[in-house]
Amino acid sequence: MEHKDNRYTISGTDIEEVKRKNGQSGMSYNEAIEWMAKTTGGRGTAIYSDTNMEEVKKQNQSVQDYNKNKA
Structure with a gap:
């Protein structure tokens, strides 16, 4: 049986x-991994994170400095 119409598979x-x-089925695997990384801080998902690590380090250092000076 030969199909000449490309709309159907063999x-x-x-x-x-x-x-x-498929378009109505929800998130793709990669979209789901990215969402989990951004909302739960999942391990091994750093490539999907939009966190600025240098900014976090600066904020952590500021808190530590403040706590040292307060004590």
Whole structure:
């Protein structure tokens, strides 16, 4: 059985329908990993984080300096 219409696979699957359903299925794997990294601080997900590490270090140092001077 030969299919000349590119809308269907050899087994008869409607490619456009699959694409439409995939578009409605929610986040992709990479989107989910990025979301978890940004909302939970997940381990091993630093590449997805938008945290400025140098700024965090400065803030931590400021707090430590303040606590030393207060004591």
